[in-house]
Amino acid sequence: MANPTHPAEPVDGFDFYVAEDEHHEPGTMLGFWMYLMSDSLIFGILFAVYAVLGANYAAGPAPSDLFEIEKILLATAFLLLSSITYGFAVITMQEGKQKAMMLWLIVTGVFGLGFLAMEVMEFMHLAHLGAVPGVSAFLSSFWFLVGTHGLHVASGLVWLVVLLIQVQKHGLTPANKRRILCLSLFWHFLDLIWIGVFSFVYLTGVLL
Amino acid sequence: MSAEHHDTHEAHGSYRSYMIGFVLSVVLTAIPFWIVLADVEIHLWLALSIIFGLGAFQIMVHVFYFLHVTVKAEAGWQVMSLVFTGVLLLIVLVGSIWVMTHLNTNMMPQHEQMEMMRNAG
Numbered sequence: 001m002a003n004p005t006h007p008a009e010p011v012d013g014f015d016f017y018v019a020e021d022e023h024h025e026p027g028t029m030l031g032f033w034m035y036l037m038s039d040s041l042i043f044g045i046l047f048a049v050y051a052v053l054g055a056n057y058a059a060g061p062a063p064s065d066l067f068e069i070e071k072i073l074l075a076t077a078f079l080l081l082s083s084i085t086y087g088f089a090v091i092t093m094q095e096g097k098q099k100a101m102m103l104w105l106i107v108t109g110v111f112g113l114g115f116l117a118m119e120v121m122e123f124m125h126l127a128h129l130g131a132v133p134g135v136s137a138f139l140s141s142f143w144f145l146v147g148t149h150g151l152h153v154a155s156g157l158v159w160l161v162v163l164l165i166q167v168q169k170h171g172l173t174p175a176n177k178r179r180i181l182c183l184s185l186f187w188h189f190l191d192l193i194w195i196g197v198f199s200f201v202y203l204t205g206v207l208l
Numbered sequence: 209m210s211a212e213h214h215d216t217h218e219a220h221g222s223y224r225s226y227m228i229g230f231v232l233s234v235v236l237t238a239i240p241f242w243i244v245l246a247d248v249e250i251h252l253w254l255a256l257s258i259i260f261g262l263g264a265f266q267i268m269v270h271v272f273y274f275l276h277v278t279v280k281a282e283a284g285w286q287v288m289s290l291v292f293t294g295v296l297l298l299i300v301l302v303g304s305i306w307v308m309t310h311l312n313t314n315m316m317p318q319h320e321q322m323e324m325m326r327n328a329g
Contacts, residue, residue, distance in 0.1 A: 030282045037293040044297040048304040073241050080233055083274060087226035188274035192267055198237075199263035203244050207255055 032182045036189050039152075043193050046148060050141040050201065055208075058136035063205030066131055068122075072202045075118040076194065079153075082111030083191040090184050098172050101180075102164060108187070109160045112153060119150045142201065149197055152190050159183050221276055229273025236266040 054063075089104035123143075126132070133143040163183060167176050240259040242248070248255070271277050271290070279287050 030285055033282070033286055034289060037289050040293055041296060041300075044300050048301050051301065051305050052308040069241065069244055073245070076237055076241075080230070080237065083233075083270075084226055084230040087221060087230075087274065088223070091221065091223060091226070185275060188270060191274070192270045195237075195263050195266050195270070199240060199259050203240050203259050204256060206244055207252060207259075 028178055029181060029185075032185060036185060039189070040193070043145075043148070043196070046141070046145040047196060047200065050145050053137035053141045054201075054205070056137035058138075060136040060139060061129070061131050062138070063142075063202075063208070066126060066129070067202050067206050069202060069206055071118060071122065072198055075115050075122075076198050078111045078115040078118065079191050079194050082108045082115065083188055085111060086184055086187050090181065093172065093177060093180055096172065098167065101172075102167060105160060105164055105180075109157060109164075112157050112160070112187075116150060116153050116157065119146070119153075123147070123150075145201065146197060149190065149193055152186075152193075156183065156187055156190060159186070221273065225273055229269055232269045232273070233266055236262045236269065 085104050085108045089101050089108060092100040092104060126139075126143075131139055133140045160183065163176070163179055166179070170176060240262055243250070243255050243258060277286055277290055281287070
């Protein structure tokens with residue numbers, strides 16, 4: 001506050017600020033990462049709820065009566081494949097190949113849609129069997145956990161379509177690149193959460 | 209000093225790193241599913257520990273090969289927030305399970321309660 005008229009003018013031999021500051025490319029990436037961390041807290045709580053309530057069947061169906069592991073394996077394969085194709089989309093984006101990138105993004109979207117279709121079919125199958133959330137604490141926590149993940153995938157798909165339109169319209173602008181990198185984090189993050197879901201909910205549920 | 213260039217190149221992987229992550233993930237997914245689908249004759253607790261161990265390992269593979277978290281990325285803030293979130297999750301999960309599974313032991317068993325009521329009546 002001593003000399004407000006001369007802000008940070010370098011005097012010989014003195015730097016009043018760090019000239020080589022940490023260069024955060026777009027701060028958006030770190031901010032989006034923080035969002036993902038808070039999102040994983042949401043999922044962590046849903047997992048905790050499932051861990052506590054998952055064995056309370058209230059004379060309703062148990063996991064081994066409901067889950068079809070072959071189908072879960074197929075859904076898992078869809079999601080894992082969509083993860084790697086998104087990786088290829090990011091690489092082709094870095095190489096500046098817009099057409100190839102859009103193609104990989106479309107492939108990613110198709111796999112994601114496949115995953116979502118399998119999940120919707122599973123939910124419809126469960127509803128058909130009468131295994132709706134109101135039946136037992138197990139089913140409430142199961143629908144809530146898996147449904148929240150499914151909603152995330154659905155919103156990721158919407159985001160993907162919007163980005164495809166954006167890239168088609170404006171090309172690979174820095175803003176679009178940043179958005180594609182953010183969605184990349186989001187998409188891989190959802191695959192990561194799914195590891196917890198199939199290990200903890202499906203495979204463990206059938207074994208116990 | 210092109211920090212920018214260095215960042216974009218390192219941070220978003222190559223075909224090779226994505227493929228390594230993918231192949232690892234396929235193997236780490238296949239083994240637990242195989243144990244359940246093929247009804248492998250092993251002890252339940254061994255099966256569960258394999259499923260959870262490989263699941264945890266696959267999560268780390270994803271973090272490293274797909275999310276590209278490194279100690280250096282974002283000046284360390286990325287890995288720092290990840291570790292912090294991990295600690296929070298550990299407290300929430302372990303704490304919830306621990307407390308909720310021990311509630312029963314702190315309660316009087318139901319049949320004893322009924323016994324007492326019967327004796328009183």
